[in-house]
Amino acid sequence: MSRLLAVAANTFRETVRERVLYNLVFFAVLMTLAGLLLGQLSIRQDEKILKDIGLASMDLFGTLIAVFIGTGLVSKEIERRSLYPLLAKPLGRGEFFLGKFAGLAFTLLVNVSVMAAGLALTLLATDRRPDPALAGAVYPILLGLLLVVAFAMLFSTLTSSALAAVFTVGVVVAGRFADVVRNMRDVAPGVPPWLAEALYAVLPNFRNFDFKDRVAYGEAVPAGVLAWVTVYGVVWIAIVLVLGLLSFRSRDFQ
Amino acid sequence: MSDPATLALVTTGLSKSYRTGHVIQGRRPALQDLDLEVRAGEIFGYVGPNGSGKTTTLKLLVGLLKPDRGDARVLGEPLASRAWRFRAGYLPEHPYLYDYLTAAEYLEYAGRLFGMPRARRREKTRELLALVGLERSADVPLRRFSKGMVQRAGLAQALVNDPELVILDEPMSGLDPIGRRLVRDIILGLRRAGRTVFFSTHILSDAEALCDRVGVLRAGRLVRAGALSELLRLDVQHMEVFVSGLPEDVPALASARRERVGERLRLEVDERDLGRAVAAVEAAGARVLSVQPVRQTLEDYFFREMGTPGGGASSWGEG
Numbered sequence: 001m002s003r004l005l006a007v008a009a010n011t012f013r014e015t016v017r018e019r020v021l022y023n024l025v026f027f028a029v030l031m032t033l034a035g036l037l038l039g040q041l042s043i044r045q046d047e048k049i050l051k052d053i054g055l056a057s058m059d060l061f062g063t064l065i066a067v068f069i070g071t072g073l074v075s076k077e078i079e080r081r082s083l084y085p086l087l088a089k090p091l092g093r094g095e096f097f098l099g100k101f102a103g104l105a106f107t108l109l110v111n112v113s114v115m116a117a118g119l120a121l122t123l124l125a126t127d128r129r130p131d132p133a134l135a136g137a138v139y140p141i142l143l144g145l146l147l148v149v150a151f152a153m154l155f156s157t158l159t160s161s162a163l164a165a166v167f168t169v170g171v172v173v174a175g176r177f178a179d180v181v182r183n184m185r186d187v188a189p190g191v192p193p194w195l196a197e198a199l200y201a202v203l204p205n206f207r208n209f210d211f212k213d214r215v216a217y218g219e220a221v222p223a224g225v226l227a228w229v230t231v232y233g234v235v236w237i238a239i240v241l242v243l244g245l246l247s248f249r250s251r252d253f254q
Numbered sequence: 255m256s257d258p259a260t261l262a263l264v265t266t267g268l269s270k271s272y273r274t275g276h277v278i279q280g281r282r283p284a285l286q287d288l289d290l291e292v293r294a295g296e297i298f299g300y301v302g303p304n305g306s307g308k309t310t311t312l313k314l315l316v317g318l319l320k321p322d323r324g325d326a327r328v329l330g331e332p333l334a335s336r337a338w339r340f341r342a343g344y345l346p347e348h349p350y351l352y353d354y355l356t357a358a359e360y361l362e363y364a365g366r367l368f369g370m371p372r373a374r375r376r377e378k379t380r381e382l383l384a385l386v387g388l389e390r391s392a393d394v395p396l397r398r399f400s401k402g403m404v405q406r407a408g409l410a411q412a413l414v415n416d417p418e419l420v421i422l423d424e425p426m427s428g429l430d431p432i433g434r435r436l437v438r439d440i441i442l443g444l445r446r447a448g449r450t451v452f453f454s455t456h457i458l459s460d461a462e463a464l465c466d467r468v469g470v471l472r473a474g475r476l477v478r479a480g481a482l483s484e485l486l487r488l489d490v491q492h493m494e495v496f497v498s499g500l501p502e503d504v505p506a507l508a509s510a511r512r513e514r515v516g517e518r519l520r521l522e523v524d525e526r527d528l529g530r531a532v533a534a535v536e537a538a539g540a541r542v543l544s545v546q547p548v549r550q551t552l553e554d555y556f557f558r559e560m561g562t563p564g565g566g567a568s569s570w571g572e573g
Contacts, residue, residue: 006366010352017354080350085411088316088344088421089367090336253318254272 003091004099011103012110015069029118047128051216054119055137059212062112062145067168069104070152075161084253093249101153101241108145112138136221137211143233144209148172150237154244157251175206204236261327262419262450263292263315268324270310284310286474288324292452292467294418297445299461300454301552302471308454309347311471312423316344329419340368343417347424347454349408353397357388357407360396364411382410387436401428409437420444422453426460438464458552468552470559477559486550493528495521496543497535506534518543 077083077100087093116138120130151171155164174181181203184196208229211221268288271281285307292298302308313319315326315333331338351360358379365375383389386406396404405428412420425441426434441451441464455461461468462482469479478485496518500507510531511522523531528545535542 002369003367006363010355010363014352014354081346081348082350082352084316084318084346085344085349085351085364085408086367087318088339088342088346089364089415090339090369091367092336250320252320253313 004095004102007086007091007096007099008102008106011073011100012106014073015104015107018073029115033122047123048216048218050122050126050128051119051131051134052212054115054122055134055141055212055216058112058115058119058138059141059144059210061115062108062141063148063172065111066104066108066145066148067152067165067172069107070149071156071161071164071168073104074100074153074156075164078156078253079161081253087253094245097153097157097245097248098241101150104149104153105146108142108149112142112145131215131218133215133218133220136226137215139226140209140211140221140229140233143229143237144206147204147206147209147233147237147240150240150244154240154247157244157247171203172206175204176210178203178205179207208232260294261291261330262294262296263290263326263328263452265290265311265315265326266324268311268314268326269322270307270314270319271322283474285314288476290469290476290479292419292450294450295445295448296466297441297451297453297464299465299468300452300471301456301458301461301468301556302454303456305473306471307474308456308471309423310474312344312346312421312452312454315421316342338419340415341417342419342421343412343415345408345412345420345422345425348427349404351396351404351407351411353395356393356395357383357399357410358392360407361410361414364414368415370415378414382413385413385440386410402430402433405429406433406436409440413440417449419450419452422451424455425453426455426457434460458556462552470556472559482552486552486555491548491550492522493525493531493545494548495523495528495531495535495545497521498541498543500535500540501538504534504538506537507531522548 083096086096116134119134123130148168152164152168155167158164159167178200180187181196182200184191184199214221265288268285268290269283270285271283274280274282288307288311290311300308300311310319314321315328317333326333329338329341352363355363361379361382362375365378370378379392380389383392386409388403388406388410391399391403396407399407405425409422409425412422422441425437429437438460441453444451445466465482467479467481468485470477470485495510496515498518500519507521507523509523509527513520513522521531525547532542532545
């Protein structure tokens, strides 16, 4: 466990020292400020627009960060061979892989927290109360980002960093349209039902992590729904991590 | 077969092949049926031309590659065991260390992976940075290090746990003469401390200067392994005499092989004929500049085993 934590801590240190992360947080803050400006221009629903833009930029920048660090940092380890001296030490491949995930997950947690704090401060600064219900949208966003980073790591063990990024983005986009896949018969009646069902089964439904609209309208997400989302997210993350781990453990480092 | 208790490393039939091609896949053998023994406390040099399987062997031993077949025991433990990894160190070829860390941070991190307490890690970091001559660069990010400095830091991380067995892949690579001397001294120091060093190299003079025994690898097969004295003919092969001002037609030197080197003439004469040759040179009014015995070197051995110097050199590289 201490070795896993050592890898996680080092991974977090790496993401902090790679300044691209700061830029993305900076952009997220900028987006929120832009939202603030929009909020002032609008007569009604200014609070909703502010929350909308804040949560959407949190989701968008979070996804970009997850794809970037998930594919970039793991592939870099393999392509630049920096893991060679480490794997010769009493560090299991599983410890390395899961430690890497834990470090990246912590990075995402910090990022999402910073962005959420930015949104709350913006609301406060414009004399609006930060709605505690916002947490009901932020938490699922974080779960979704952890799933994105798990996919990015899985693809990084299988292919180059560029292709891993393409595949990860592909899964995220397809997963956001998972409902369309499920109801494909409505738009394309020729598609066999089993194919639509199979496609839906192998894709995570990223819409399940999306409560932005609901929360922006001031509606709280029930605890039961959040619990279900947690189970859904954790099961998917576990499946993808196990697949990544199996691939990483069986891999030859030529 | 040696006594297993005195062996640091034993491989039995260790083999590895790599996939080739994308559409039509085949397999290229990289290492075939390697039976090798490295004794505890010795410096063992693993030599061979580019692509002969040296790096493949080392990667198989440290678990970066999985063997197709065969097995190995390291420090008395099965290859798959984690226990021996606490007692071994590894330096990969052309190491890449995290460039966002400083040398001291990297060594601290390496120490954490061995579960070393913080105070011990700090002490070891200071000690190792001094050993490899990087104490003044302890807080410099590794991205600002030269290739030679990275190689030294890489060697330091391989020693962080006071290993009983040190596996080094081309440890002299990228080093200037001072760095090479330093690494040689460290390797010799490890032997004095009773450690075992198993290192691959394509620089034969390094192997000759350092090793108790060597293994010679060619096309994935171990062709010879043993003490240098067993491999090389260490008796004098001939005498090399440098002279100046020697006329072309000296009958007493007709059988000597001649080669002009600038203003000087290099003669190769049999050891038994040395006295007569020197007398003939002086009788001809020429001057003897130097006389030295010539013994077979590891390089000679290589060129004899692997082909002509020209042919051998073409495939010689950093593999």
